[in-house]
Amino acid sequence: MKAKTRETLVAWGMVIPALLVISIIAFLPLFQTFYNSFFETGLRPDIEKEFVGFGNYVELFKDDRFQDALKNTIFFTVVSVILETIFGLLIAILVNQPFKMRGVVRAAMLIPWAIPTAISSQMWKWMFDPSSGILTKFLETLNIVEPGVPILAMPNSAMWAIIAVDVWKTTPFMALLILAGLQLIPEELYEAARIDGANIWQRFSKITLPMVQSTIGVALIFRTLDALRVFDVVFIMTRGSVNTETLAVYNRVLLMDRAFSGAWFGYGSALSVVIFMLISVFAVIYIRSLRIKLE
């Protein structure tokens, strides 16, 4: 056998375990989800499986709860991603300045990211506790919320509380990613601009922004596709009540809670497909932005 052919065989042998696992655990169930979305079916053995074509999809788009979940998901995604990007950029610029204890601050920024979302959601839920939560007291003192109003049980404030947790967790991380881009900007550019008399705003808009544009763009797409599938924080803070239910939370209700009592599994699968399609758009842009050329 030629050496090259042998090497190719070895190479395929080495990628096969990885491909096998992701095929069984990711691609096979994805395929089945697509397939099941065309049937009326449940998870109890006695529920008959019946082909309904695109029936589930038609029903889904008439479903008020789906429409609300879609609105909530889009609202959550747009607001949190915008806030995370703006604060992320500001914090990145801040920790790029020379000052004492800069290392400590950069290290502290990893803490929100490292704490499991399920746990940080509970920490925040405690801070939002209606009677003894520290944040509730703080917001009451600032007259932002009325005393005695439970923040997580009110339709107007609950979603903002959830967004606050997400922004808290993700902004520092976003900042560290943008910081990596900032550090690539040569200091001479700023000096030259200063000598030419450019002010802070001009230096920011003419040098910093264009230089980190692509870093921000990629981080933004990645955060968007992550936010569109949000589950943990919503589920733990409100269980999807008071107008905070997102697509993923509703989908789990259909697939796991309702599918055992009625023929909801196919309907739930249709929603799974819709979420998949929605996120695919951003995933494709993201993967293309990585410009993978390995050959």
Added chain:
Amino acid sequence: MSVKTKRIIYKTVLTISVIFVLLWCIFPFYWAVVSSLKPNSELFDPNPTLWPKSPTFSNYVKVFQERPFHVNIWNSVVVSGITTIVTLIFGSFAGYAIARLHMKGKSFVMILILAVSMFPQISILGSLFVILRNMRLINTYLGLILPYVAITLPLTTWILQNFFRDLPKEIEEAAAIDGCSRTRTLFQIVFPMSAPGLVATGLLTFISAWNEFLFAFTFMQKPDYYTVPVAIAMFSGRTQYEQPWGQLMAAAVIVTVPLVVLVLIFQNRIIAGLSAGGVKG
């Protein structure tokens, strides 16, 4: 404005912003620590103090006495530990083949693997549940390890692939000239040289498995099999309205402190690994 005034304004703004960012990042964690040390009388005081007046460790004792939290920790350690080892083995094999060996369709394989990291977990949740149920893997460690390997493999393979690509090729070529086989080169030269990269990547894998909630919550349905995030999310007192917040915060602190320490030790490697996987490409 004189240069000196400008300098003072800059310094002031900088200091205030830095303090704000530090508070922002640390306060929720600090508050969890403080709350876990407070006795119930202080905890539910309508005017909470910023530190415990009479600190007590009773919440830390109760969290193991009144519920099987040590079992939950053990479940998480086993599942995350085995996931990390398996993912590192599969990921480094795949990463090395993609980085170094002659193979057609490499980009396609890499994109196929990376695509999985973008799958919304919820989209495969239902069907995966059925598959695992048919394999009788619901409420087993294996039933959680398999999905975790699949969802952590993409980032691991990608980071390791970048890492292997940056190793000097000459060493492997010299080994080949000396008659060292591919497999031996891999195990005796490439992997030992990659130890720092493997450790950092392993830590990232461990953290994502340790933190995962949706799969654990769905595939582990008995409290004895709950992992830490599920146990903490499902924490309850005797009644729905009686949440034992002191115990909950103690539990949160117990499992967060080791994680935070690890992250602080490996911070530089983690940031490098994440930016390789997240942005640079």
